[in-house]
Amino acid sequence: MLRLSGLLLSASVAALPLACSGKTEHGGASPGPAASPIQKPASSPSGAAPTAAAGARHLLMVVELEPAAHVARTLMSRSVELPLPRRRGPTRPAAWRVDVLSGAGALLFSAPVEEASTVRGEFPDASGQLRGVTAQKRVTAVTLRLPWLDGAAEVRLVSADANGERELGRVAYPQVQP
Amino acid sequence: MRGRLVASALLAALLGASGARAAEVETLRQAGPVDKRFNIAVLGDGYRTSDQTQLTADAKAIIAYLFSVTPLQQYAQFFNVKLVHVVSNDNGADNGTYGATRDTALGAYFNCDGIDRLLCVDDGKAAMAAAADVPEYNFAIVLVNDPKYGGSGGPVCASSSNEQSFEVLAHEIGHSLAHLADEYSSEGNQPPCDQQQDCQEANATLRTARDQIKWQDWIEVSTPIPTPPTPENSTFTGLFEGARYTPTGVYRPQLNCKMRDLGADYCSVCTEQFVKSIWTADNIQMIESASPAQPAVASASCDPIELSVTTPPITPSTYRFSWSVDGKPQTETSSAIRLLPAVLMAGDHQVDLAIEDASALVRSDPNAVMKDKFSWSLSVTSSDCPPEVGQSGGARTVSTGAAGAGSAGAAAVGGAGGGVETAGSGGAAAGGTLASAGSPNGAAGSGAALSPSAAPPPRETAGCGCAVPGGSVPPGSAAFPGLVLALTLGLRRRGLKPA
Numbered sequence: 001m002l003r004l005s006g007l008l009l010s011a012s013v014a015a016l017p018l019a020c021s022g023k024t025e026h027g028g029a030s031p032g033p034a035a036s037p038i039q040k041p042a043s044s045p046s047g048a049a050p051t052a053a054a055g056a057r058h059l060l061m062v063v064e065l066e067p068a069a070h071v072a073r074t075l076m077s078r079s080v081e082l083p084l085p086r087r088r089g090p091t092r093p094a095a096w097r098v099d100v101l102s103g104a105g106a107l108l109f110s111a112p113v114e115e116a117s118t119v120r121g122e123f124p125d126a127s128g129q130l131r132g133v134t135a136q137k138r139v140t141a142v143t144l145r146l147p148w149l150d151g152a153a154e155v156r157l158v159s160a161d162a163n164g165e166r167e168l169g170r171v172a173y174p175q176v177q178p
Numbered sequence: 179m180r181g182r183l184v185a186s187a188l189l190a191a192l193l194g195a196s197g198a199r200a201a202e203v204e205t206l207r208q209a210g211p212v213d214k215r216f217n218i219a220v221l222g223d224g225y226r227t228s229d230q231t232q233l234t235a236d237a238k239a240i241i242a243y244l245f246s247v248t249p250l251q252q253y254a255q256f257f258n259v260k261l262v263h264v265v266s267n268d269n270g271a272d273n274g275t276y277g278a279t280r281d282t283a284l285g286a287y288f289n290c291d292g293i294d295r296l297l298c299v300d301d302g303k304a305a306m307a308a309a310a311d312v313p314e315y316n317f318a319i320v321l322v323n324d325p326k327y328g329g330s331g332g333p334v335c336a337s338s339s340n341e342q343s344f345e346v347l348a349h350e351i352g353h354s355l356a357h358l359a360d361e362y363s364s365e366g367n368q369p370p371c372d373q374q375q376d377c378q379e380a381n382a383t384l385r386t387a388r389d390q391i392k393w394q395d396w397i398e399v400s401t402p403i404p405t406p407p408t409p410e411n412s413t414f415t416g417l418f419e420g421a422r423y424t425p426t427g428v429y430r431p432q433l434n435c436k437m438r439d440l441g442a443d444y445c446s447v448c449t450e451q452f453v454k455s456i457w458t459a460d461n462i463q464m465i466e467s468a469s470p471a472q473p474a475v476a477s478a479s480c481d482p483i484e485l486s487v488t489t490p491p492i493t494p495s496t497y498r499f500s501w502s503v504d505g506k507p508q509t510e511t512s513s514a515i516r517l518l519p520a521v522l523m524a525g526d527h528q529v530d531l532a533i534e535d536a537s538a539l540v541r542s543d544p545n546a547v548m549k550d551k552f553s554w555s556l557s558v559t560s561s562d563c564p565p566e567v568g569q570s571g572g573a574r575t576v577s578t579g580a581a582g583a584g585s586a587g588a589a590a591v592g593g594a595g596g597g598v599e600t601a602g603s604g605g606a607a608a609g610g611t612l613a614s615a616g617s618p619n620g621a622a623g624s625g626a627a628l629s630p631s632a633a634p635p636p637r638e639t640a641g642c643g644c645a646v647p648g649g650s651v652p653p654g655s656a657a658f659p660g661l662v663l664a665l666t667l668g669l670r671r672r673g674l675k676p677a
Contacts, residue, residue, distance in 0.1 A: 027363060119333075122350075
């Protein structure tokens, strides 16, 4: 049942850094009643409609990103015998996004991902005044929780801000084992 | 400690191919099932084999500290915590107490990006260690065995074993879990707040008009706006200038707060946001299970019909349960209700339960994350049930207040009470969507006018949705998938069956 994949290097597209998803994403920001979590409802994919391979388990991936070098690689992937974490309330926007694509490039799944290249720290100075510091890590990693999907081929990481979208990198979607 | 360690040999073998090593995992806090709690993984770095007992002590200390802080203290039962006994060859961290170069499993190092006290780790190694041994983890903390003061927040939170570093961690968790802004005015690196949309965070604003301040519910009418930063104004909420790395033009709620001063408590507004963030954290559901789980229930016997829900414990409980039968409010205020077919009478009935976390820590809940509801449709077919005479616990035996009510042991409830109209609750997929899946998913509870006669003043609400972070659930999935199983047994025991 446990799925493992070795290092899966992105074949073509430039990869960039990404952040963790499925970890600490919280609601509260967007107004409006019903939670409308969908970041970007993909248009109906052409070809075979993707279906969740299993509702009671999901794919856990750890993807390492090297922003400056545009490199992404899968450090680990495994199946977790739990449904995807559920969350109440509205979706909180995130700086990054993960997309799952079919072999034909159709968007099968999309989810927000928190930016993961920035490290923060707050320390008091000599006078006791708190001072903040930040650092951009050259290499970071994101934890992705994704559904098992038939027909999925790639995992794409995207940075989205007011200036538009920028692909950060992509790795292969692990093959679903029976 | 040994007795509490869980060996993960199988996992180790399976993960060997990907280079991840399984470590021993110690449960520090088991509040509930992993799919219904927010799961924290604490990873040790710079702890050698001989330091593992110390790791346990250090981890317990930091967790005890975190859960002594309001509101984590009150909501502690929403969290599971597991400690991963990652073993390092050396103690300490690079550039720390024990030298410039240390061989540690997660690669912890001070002087991250040239900042002496900034303590970073290899994010990939930390994530792999957590994923390997606590695959359900929602949040990771790396505890570094070095007494040098330091820490960091980011993809993972890191803290040295210096107790003063715990405060840094608590502050960072304010960012990571509650998405709070820094409130200090000194240097920082953050884009300025949008003039049109205001600051995104709950505890910072550009607005100075009282009715536009996002925490206006916390500001007394007599409080001057902006609020002078004087000692006499240090205990209440106002509009204090200086926040988010800017001494002027950006405002914070209170004079002191953990997001401004290490060692202070979270201010009221940050606490409120934290509570709401807990309610919207991964896996947290207000209704964890319902009995019966299915909303349609048929009763063919005269046995009492028992309906109930389970909720994650709050200490002390701040839940309010409001029941109604066929639109009539009931006196029952617990999480369970007992209905008599003789009182209900044959026919179809609607039972609605509205739940609210009425914590005084929250005054504004525009997204209704502090509320939820569940409904059952009862089909009673027995028409000749005798009233239960001498039924104990009259308060738990309720009537509809409709014709035929008033049987012995039944507490008929009048229908007065201001209705609190709540928006419909719908399941949804937070954080992601299947391209082919229509969302949101239908939730069991639907909008209904309820009349909780003893309810506190209603908060400002809009609606509430159940969501699936990280991806949407497949079409047709139940909003409460875990509930379906739980109730068949109870139904059978009571002679009931799902309709």
